[in-house]
Amino acid sequence: MDKIYPGMADAISDIEDGMTVMIGGFGGSGAPIELIHALVDRYKTTGTPGGLTVVNNNAGNGGIGIAAMINAGMVAKMICSFPRSSDPRAFTDRYLAGEIGLELVPQGTLAERIRAGGAGIPAFYTPATFGTQLAEGKPVAEFDGKSYVQERWLKADVALIKAELADRKGNLTYRKAARNFSPLMAAAAKVTIVQARQVVATGGIDPEHIITPGIFVNRVVEVTDPQQEEALLRAEAS
C-alpha cells in the first residue's frame, strides 16, 4: 500500500465536472492552497472540472484559494456557513448577479452533517435553526420537551486536505488550529486527496498522535513549504 503521489497534477487529474468537492480550512488556517491552485490551473488549461459544488466554512477571500476557483468560473454552488471575509468580492459579486448558488448552513450543523456523512448516519436532529428561516421545509421533532430540526448527512466526491505529517498509509497529523473541518471531510469523501508538509516513513508518526487514520485517505502529495492563505492575502494587500 502506497498512497504517495509524486505530482500534484496526477493527484487531481480525475476530478470531473459537476462533482462535490470538500475543501478543508477555516479562512486561511488549513486551506490547501497548492491543491486548489493545481485544480484552478487544470481548469484554465482544459476547461475541466467546472460546475463544481464546493463545501467549506467560507466562500473565499481576496483572489487566492477558493476565491481563485470562483473567479475562474469553475464553481456553481457554495455550501458554507459564512460567505463573508475581509475581501469577499469574488463570491459576493457573482452571488448578487445570480451566477453562483449558496446553501447557507450553520457552522455546527455543517460540521455535523459532514461528520454524519463520513460515519454513515443519514440524518440527525439538532436544536440549531429551530424557529428560524433556515429550518423552513425541514422535519421538526420534540425530544424531552424541546424542539429539534432534522438535518441530513453531507458527502462528497472529493476532499482536498492540508496536513502537517503523513505517511504512505495515509495517516495524518495537522498543524495547530489548521485541523478544523479536515478530519471530518477526509471521512466524508469518496476520494480524499492530501497535501502534507512532510511525508515520513511508515511508523514515523506515533499512533497516539495520529488525528486522521489512513483508512480515510486515498492520495498524499508532499508540499514541503506550503503557502498560507492569510499570509498571501496580507502580502498581496501591502
Added chain:
Amino acid sequence: MASKLTNAQIAWRAAQDLPDGSYVNLGIGFPEMIAKFKPEGREVIYHTENGVLDFGEAPPVGEEDWDLINAGKKAITLNAGAAFFHHADSFAMVRGGHLDVAVLGAYQIAETGDLANWSTGPGSVPAVGGAMDLVHGAKQIWVVTDHVTKKGQPKLLKSCTLPLTGVGCVTTVYTSLAVFDILDKRFVLREKLPSMSLDELQAVTEAEIVVNGKPRDLNVPEL
C-alpha cells in the same frame, strides 16, 4: 458619567459577571472585547468554534501564526493547558451544554428571549457562522449591544422583526443604558444608569420593562 456607555464600558460590565472557572465563547467583534476586562483572580477558559480551548491574547504584530486563529480569523496565542480539536468536537462542546456562557451581539432582542443577529433581510449576502448553534447549549446566553439602533430605534422589542437566530435563547442583556435578565418572557431590569429615570429608559425600550424592587445603579469606570 456620560449619557450612555461606550462599547468598551458595556464589555467591562459584562466581564464583571464572568464566573470563576467557566468555559466561555465570545462572539466575533464587540463581544471579544470582554476578555480584556476579566476581573483579576478569576480563571476563564475561552472556546473558539474553529477548534481551540484556552487561547490568550493576540500576539505582537509581526509574530502572528496564521494557522493559529480564532473564529474572527484573528491571530491568537495559547495559554498553558490549551487544546486543539476538530469542528465536530468543537460544536459538541457548544450543543452538548458544556459551555457556561456564550456572548453575542444583536440587531434585535425580544422579551421572549428571541435573538436576531445574522441577517438584515434581502439584498445582502447572508452569513450565519456559528451563531445559530451557540444560542443553543451554552448555559447562559448573554447579549452585549447598544440600547437602540444607529437610527435611534429600540432594539429591545416585544417580538423581533428581523430573521431570527434563535427562539427563547437569551438570558441576559447588557446595553449602553441598562442590564436586564430575561425571566418568564419579560425584560427584568437589574441595573440602569443612575442619570436616567425609569420613564426615560422605557421611552427607548419597546417591550415593557419589569421592575422587581429598586434597580441598582449601573456604575462603570471611565475606560
